[in-house]
Amino acid sequence: MKKNILRAKLIQIFSKYQLSKKHSEICADYLIKAELIEAKSHGLIRLKMYCDRIKKRLINPRPKIKIKKLTSSISHIDADNSIGFVSAQTAINQAIKNAKKTGIGLVAVKKSGHYGLSSFYADQAVKKNLIVFCFTNAPPALAPHGAKKSLFGTNPICFGVPTGKVPFILDTSTSIINRGKIRRAHKLGEKIPYGVALNKSGKITTNAKEALLGSQLPIASFKGSGLAWMVDILSGVLTGSSHGGKTKDPFDDFTGPQNVGHLFITIDPKVFVGLNFIKEIKKNIKIVKKLPKAKGFSSILYPGERKNKVYKKNLNKDISIPSKILKEMDELNAI
């Protein structure tokens, strides 16, 4: 489907589900962006879920988002159960503003939902020449080190830096593999790799369904578990959102709003070394890229480079949509 046609359709659907025109546009653009960077698990496959949650008012289509300015650097946002895309967009705008004014921004969001990919928001701060951290928690997927039951989300750590060229954007979950990959293996009846997930009894499994019902393993055992815990504290406990496994699964749990939390930290890199920052980061990247390559590597990429290539490759192509999702879109549009 042509991008502009898809965009119009998505805006129409979200509008039918009572979102304002502006909010519908934000949501449409992020779903399309997920498709363009081939993060399909965060793209159109989620459209029906979002609409179902709006219909049940677990996502508030007309949120009264309150931005509480605590200092000129720090803001606290009550997203009023808005769709995550809109709360996070509000928050990153604020975090950019705060850092531009004072050198550092800290913005916490409560009562939000799944916001797509952290890199969506990091990208915007980086394009305004800021360093940025984005943290969000997520429903239980990961067993804490020493436990055999999932509790943390795949809680990503996202860090972005301007480079003068393609943004450096690290966006890494704290699980060994992404949950989307396990869902996909389940759908296709494929096995998952050994050592990435446990079944319900706490034993390693290569069966995708068992893994989804069991728990995923964190990267580097206690190290990844600690990092996932850190993200739960920063985005859940600190912001006044759900934490400790109470964040609801958007696909499976319709007993209430998700109450996801996000935290954004923005830093103006000019504060310490002025324009030298860009000169030095360019030097840094150049040095790494020139290292002798490991077997099987023809080049060394920095985080964000590969995704940027994929995005550019797909930018002027049509977006291919599986018939199942096309049908869902028609049904959602028919109300």
Next chain:
Amino acid sequence: MKKNILRAKLIQIFSKYQLSKKHSEICADYLIKAELIEAKSHGLIRLKMYCDRIKKRLINPRPKIKIKKLTSSISHIDADNSIGFVSAQTAINQAIKNAKKTGIGLVAVKKSGHYGLSSFYADQAVKKNLIVFCFTNAPPALAPHGAKKSLFGTNPICFGVPTGKVPFILDTSTSIINRGKIRRAHKLGEKIPYGVALNKSGKITTNAKEALLGSQLPIASFKGSGLAWMVDILSGVLTGSSHGGKTKDPFDDFTGPQNVGHLFITIDPKVFVGLNFIKEIKKNIKIVKKLPKAKGFSSILYPGERKNKVYKKNLNKDISIPSKILKEMDELNAI
């Protein structure tokens, strides 16, 4: 050796090497602390190295540390090639002060050196009821993903949170195992585990010497490589220090000062949710601890708990010092 006797000896040695009384005390206390938490690779084993570097004026024994206050939240410290302990102590004091005043502190340090363990400084901020990040870069040890030569340090990520009880302090290197363990295996003629390091030609090795000459592998391949890179940018590029593999090895490279950089971010958790923060973090920890345990685990510990137990266990015991180090101490004290 009794702790107070050891402390007096260390202060005497550092004083002989021209450090002020106050700076000598800071250094003595951190070396003892490393011993007490059984992080021996960061303890007395490093004393001679510090003294050797002072003697060659690669560490400045009488630094004129300049604290440039950029805003009430942000400070930039030129540590004037001070011993790392002293620069980091100056910086964490400032970061605590800034966050207490404004809710957030950001303190960058340039021209510093190896500062021991990040948890030393995180601990102090947490005891003042602050959330804290500590970042520092280090000499080359880790091969970036796709490279077969080391460039990043084992660059730790350190994150601390007040819990109302024992501080939550995650202090994790981005390498699969700590460099100290490889050095130890080398000394004892032991093998290292498979899959944690490469030899000079980029092949996996279990030989400790080959690993030290080659490179260590990051946790979770590209994820850990990205995290190590992030730490290099935050503590090296952003602060105006060495980066991209230019940080000098304190043991092996006497061609100049190390020029390590550190970055501290402090957040007052009360800004968003007031005193509820401690209530909620306690709840969070309780939930995790109650999870069904994995095989081989009788309890689930949060980061920092184990180290705290070790510290308390050792606090009132004498410190056992290998004869080789005792001899070094006598020689250092004899000048």
